[in-house]
Amino acid sequence: MLKFKLYYDKDAEEAWLKKMCLDGWEFKKFFLGFYTFKPCEPGEYNYQIDLLDNWKGDTVDYSSFMSNVGVQVVGQWWRWVYLKKKASDGPFEMYTDVESKIAQYRRIGNLFKVFSFVEAICFFVELIGAVNTGDYIFVIFTVLLAAIFLTMIRIVWKCKLKIEKFKREGM
Template sequence: MKKFKLCFDKNKEMDWLNEMSRQGWNLTKFGYGLYTFEPCTPGEYVYDCDLKDKGFSISPDYRSILESQNIQIIPSGGFWFLVRRKASDGPLQLYTDDQSRLEQYKKIRRMFKVTAIAELMILMFLTWDIAVMIPDREPLIWTVMFLCTLLVGAAALTLMNAVFQTSREIANIQGKSEESYPCGQWVVAAGMLCMGISLLLKDYAPESVCEMIAGFALGLELVGALTLAFRKFS
């Protein structure tokens, strides 16, 4: 059985996988949101996850540590990987103390930040290309590019939200207020980026396009500013 699911919260992802195990489904493969399951004895396995310590691969030393604890590595694509162990061997938690959990969440947040910035840069270039090349594009090609731009924009916003959620987990571990990591800053930054794009396109794109981008930018900046103000005075 295969299931597609995008998870940006490791705790919710583990709760879901452990629930699938209790229903008699064991995860055998994972990659880019696609989970592959096979039937198993209900509750046979427990799961956990981590970032690969060598980019897209796991170092031999880390593999040895996991194998010494009867932890099986599930084939996984990307920076993320999942592990499982027989429930009879006890609970599975790769990071048990606050300091190690804190370091893991900081690494996860760094990954989300880098990916979000990359998505925003791609969004900027796509927006530029669409606006500048409008007269030279076939309607079908322009439509495809516009849809791609919307998808990239949605991905960027999702990743920005993931940064905020991870920061909240870090704040909880440190015993700090969530206000130390307001997502409003990211929203304001996104609004400023969109405003910059509208100014860059002023001499190349139709006025209506520039006004639409500028209006969207102002909306983002307003939402971000209100979020920051609410967190400051609430």
């Protein structure tokens, strides 16, 4: 089965993958919003999504390490890595201590800060084009870029809130 969804919230995406598995669909691969599933036993797997530390994403060492701890790398899209583990092997949580959870959400927040900065530049270039030409195409793209920018800022804000929550819990 092929499904199309756009997620910008890692936690919501993980919850959706878990629900799909509970409904009997094993996640097989991802590409640009398209998720491929195949039938499985309901609840057979648990899923986690990780963000690699570096931009290149050394998947060979990462996959080898994950395999040694009973986790399978389902796929990778740039720095995002999709992981699964048999539910019968017990709970699956990549980051269990407060410091590692904070570090993960810092990485995610920093990544989206960079994207937000690039989107802001694109927005202002498009806005200048819209003002100078009055062309409705520029206006449409300006509105679209503004929506993308606001979505990215929302992600950064959610990461900041999660980090603050983890800090309070860790006290």
